Each structure stands twice: as structure tokens, then as C-alpha cells.
Amino acid sequence: xxxxxxxxxxxxxxxxxxxxxxxxxxxxxxxxxxxxxxxxxxxxxxxxxxxxxxxxxxxxxxxxxxxxxxxxxxxxxxxxxxxxxxxxxxxxxxxxxxxxxxxxxxxxxxxxxxxxxxxxxxxxxxxxxxxxxxxxxxxxxxxxxxxxxxxxxxxxxxxxxxxxxxxxxxxxxxxxxxxxxxxxxxxxxxxxxxxxxxxxxxxxxxxxxxxxxxxxxxxxxxxxxxxxxxxxxxxxxxxxxxxxxxxxxxxxxxxxxxxxxxxxxxxxxxxxxxxxxxxxxxxxxxxxxxxxxxxxxxxxxxxxxxxxxxxxxxxxxxxxxxxxxxxxxxxxxxxxxxxxxx
Numbered sequence: 001x002x003x004x005x006x007x008x009x010x011x012x013x014x015x016x017x018x019x020x021x022x023x024x025x026x027x028x029x030x031x032x033x034x035x036x037x038x039x040x041x042x043x044x045x046x047x048x049x050x051x052x053x054x055x056x057x058x059x060x061x062x063x064x065x066x067x068x069x070x071x072x073x074x075x076x077x078x079x080x081x082x083x084x085x086x087x088x089x090x091x092x093x094x095x096x097x098x099x100x101x102x103x104x105x106x107x108x109x110x111x112x113x114x115x116x117x118x119x120x121x122x123x124x125x126x127x128x129x130x131x132x133x134x135x136x137x138x139x140x141x142x143x144x145x146x147x148x149x150x151x152x153x154x155x156x157x158x159x160x161x162x163x164x165x166x167x168x169x170x171x172x173x174x175x176x177x178x179x180x181x182x183x184x185x186x187x188x189x190x191x192x193x194x195x196x197x198x199x200x201x202x203x204x205x206x207x208x209x210x211x212x213x214x215x216x217x218x219x220x221x222x223x224x225x226x227x228x229x230x231x232x233x234x235x236x237x238x239x240x241x242x243x244x245x246x247x248x249x250x251x252x253x254x255x256x257x258x259x260x261x262x263x264x265x266x267x268x269x270x271x272x273x274x275x276x277x278x279x280x281x282x283x284x285x286x287x288x289x290x291x292x293x294x295x296x297x298x299x300x301x302x303x304x305x306x307x308x309x310x311x312x313x314x315x316x317x318x319x320x321x322x323x324x325x326x327x328x329x330x331x332x333x334x335x336x337x338x339x340x341x342x
Contacts, residue, residue: 001035001037001038002037002038002094002095002096002118002119003037003038003040003041003093003094003095003096004028004031004037004038004041004094004095004096004097004098004115005041005042005043005044005069005090005093005094005096005097005098006024006028006042006043006044006097006098006099006100006111007044007046007083007086007087007090007097007098007099007100008020008024008043008044008045008046008086008099008100008101008102009046009048009079009082009083009086009099009101009102010045010046010047010048010050010054010058010082010102011047011048011049011050011054011076011079011082012050012051012052012054013050013052013054013102013103014050014052014053014054014057016102016103016104017045017054017057017058017061017102018057018061019104020102020103020104021043021045021061021065021068023104023108024043024067024108025043025065025067025068027108027109027111028041028042028043028067029067031111031112031115036112036115036119037115038095041067041094042067042068042069042093042094042314043067043068043069044069044070044071044086044089044090045058045061045068045069045070045071045102046070046071046072046073046082046083046085046086047070047071047072047073047082048073048076048077048078048079048081048082049073049074049075049076049077050076055070055072058070058072058313059313062313066315068313069312069313069314069315070311070312070313070314071085071086071089071309071311071312071313072309072310072311072312073085073307073308073309073310074307074308074309074310075308077306077307078184079164080184080185080186081184081306081307082307083099083164083186084184084186084306084307085306085307085309086099087099087168087173087176088173088177089309089312090173091170091173091174091177093314094170095169095170096115096118096167096168096169096170097167097168097173098111098114098165098166098167098168099164099165099166099168100128100164100165101163101164101165104205105204105205105206106128106163106165106202106204106205107202107203107204107205110128110165110200110202113200114126114128114167114200115167117167117198117200118167118169118198121196121198122196123167123195123196123197123198124168124169124171124172124193124195124196124197125166125167125168125169125172125190125191125193125195125196125197125198126166126167126197126198126199126200127159127162127165127166127197127198127199127200128162128163128165128166128200128202129159129160129161129162129199129200129201129202130161130162130163130201130202130203130204131201131202131203132203148160148161151188157188157191157192158187158188158191159187159191159199162187163187164186164187165202166190168190169195171195172190172193172195175193175194175195176189176190176193179192179193180303182299182303182304182306183296183299184306234289235289235290235293238286238289238290241282241286242286245279245282
């Protein structure tokens with residue numbers, strides 16, 4: 001029987017955490033009772049350096065509920081790093097894991113269909129795909145559509161309307177651990193892992209409590225990171241734009257020489273200033289795009305840890321590879337279990 005881990009990244013989720021735990025406990029207990037998963041199955045809450053009482057609540061839930069494990073990062077590292085930390089920790093403890101958000105927007109009842117795809121159809125990766133975007137605003141719905149279309153245009157293998165609600169087998173998690181890039185975009189990385197995959201459609205709900213941790217600024221930054229992490233087409237577009245402008249300048253040079261020879265040259269201040277501003281703006285834009293890629297290279301070559309684990313709450317489990325010291329490296333993330341509950 002398979003051991004299932006539910007990996008839940010959390011950042012300032014004190015309002016919704018107990019509700020989420022209660023709902024996931026009901027689901028896990030039902031799956032265990034039905035013989036779908038092993039009794040050692042757990043939910044793993046990952047605290048991404050929250051500033052509120054999130055970690056205190058996770059600690060209390062762990063003491064009250066045997067199905068709850070907790071992982072605390074030493075500082076805020078962002079959703080993707082926190083999710084990866086949870087996945088890489090679960091990798092050594094489970095046969096299959098499912099990642100989902102802490103706000104209960106992901107339909108918990110879809111977990112049964114995830115397991116069907118894994119257990120009956122042999123899928124190593126199962127993507128949770130939204131069946132509709134009725135709960136989104138007009139702007140968010142259309143901007144998301146534009147993002148997915150742009151990613152496809154740029155050659156990125158990404159699943160439409162899929163966020164981070166997915167199932168991954170142990171083999172898929174081990175394969176994912178071999179990806180060492182610092183600039184994380186898991187929605188683009190997981191399809192590169194391969195293995196047989198499936199799709200489960202579900203209806204996304206409103207947040208159970210609290211506020212969204214992804215305002216417009218973060219969403220735009222996330223989208224830009226995804227584009228520049230998985231496609232070099234923007235640089236090629238800059239090259240193409242430069243070639244077009246160069247060709248246009250040659251044509252205009254020939255035109256101005258002809259006009260000069262014919263004695264019809266007229267100096268124009270407006271056209272000169274407009275062309276200077278336009279060319280200057282294009283140059284700065286191109287430098288910015290290239291600079292973004294250079295910045296990513298700079299981050300990669302330093303090879304700093306993507307996360308550092310401060311504490312790991314589990315029922316007497318040590319890190320299986322180093323039970324004496326409880327210290328290990330997990331996919332470029334520093335694993336430092338210093339909690340007395342180990």
C-alpha cells in the first residue's frame with residue numbers, strides 16, 4: 001500500500017491553517033480507512049518564513065494530530081522554494097505525494113481521482129487542471145490566458161490552467177531532485193521530468209479564509225521569471241529587432257544620400273529627436289532583457305542553497321540517510337533538522 005504525503009506550502013496562513021488541517025485530516029482518514037493509502041500517510045505543512053503565528057499553529061497541530069508533520073524554513077524563500085523543500089523532504093518518506101495550496105482553493109475531493117490516475121493508470125505525474133475560471137476577475141482570467149499562450153509561443157512545455165496542484169510519484173520526485181537550477185519555475189520543470197502523465201480537472205474554490213499572497217506585482221514577477229527561465233526566444237527577438245532596425249537604417253541612409261545629391265535635403269528637428277528617443281528606448285529595452293538573463297546566470301553560478309531548513313517536526317523520524325546527526329543535503333537545499341521531536 002502506498003504512503004501518501006500532502007505537501008502544503010504556507011506563508012502567513014494563520015487564519016486558514018486549522019480549517020485546512022481539519023479538511024485534509026478528514027480526507028486522509030477516509031483514504032486510510034478505505035485502504036487507498038498506508039496509515040503512515042501524512043500532511044506536511046511547510047512554513048516559508050511566516051511573520052505571523054503560522055509555525056506556532058503547525059507545531060500545535062503536530063502535537064494534537066498524528067497525521068501532521070511540519071517543516072520550517074530559516075527565512076522566507078518564496079512559494080516555489082518552499083514547495084520544493086516540502087517535495088524533497090517528502091521524497092524520502094513517501095511513495096507518492098500531492099502538493100496543494102493552504103487556502104483550500106484546490107478541491108480536496110479531487111485527490112481520489114489523482115490516486116486513480118496513479119494507481120490504476122500508472123501515471124507518475126498527475127496535473128490538476130482548472131475546469132473553469134469563474135472565480136477569477138476579468139483581468140486575472142484574461143491575463144492568465146495571455147500568459148499561457150505566450151509561454152507556448154516561446155516554446156515552454158507547460159500545462160494550460162495548471163498551477164501547483166499535482167501528484168508526483170517517488171520516481172518522479174527523485175528525477176526532479178536532479179534539477180539543480182536556482183531560478184525555480186516548477187510548472188515548467190515538472191513536465192521536463194517525463195514519465196507517464198495524466199490530468200484531473202477540478203473546480204477551483206474561493207479562499208476559505210485570509211487574503212491572497214499573490215498580488216499583481218508578484219504574479220507579473222512570477223510570469224517573467226517563468227519566461228526567462230525556460231526560453232531564450234526573448235533574446236532572439238532582441239536580435240531580430242536589432243537586425244530589422246539595422247536594415248531600416250541602411251535603407252534610410254541610402255535615401256538621405258539620394259536626397260542630399262538631388263539638393264532637396266531638409267533638416268528636421270522633430271524627426272531627429274523622435275528617432276533618437278525611439279532608438280534609445282529600444283536599446284535600453286534590449287539591454288534590460290539581456291541583463292535579466294545575465295542576472296539569472298549570476299545567481300546560478302553562485303550556487304547558493306535554494307532553502308535552509310530550520311526545523312522538521314515528525315513522529316520520531318530521523319533523516320533516513322543520516323539518522324545520527326539528522327543533517328543532509330536535499331537538492332541544493334540545506335537540510336538541518338534541529339528539533340527535539342526528531
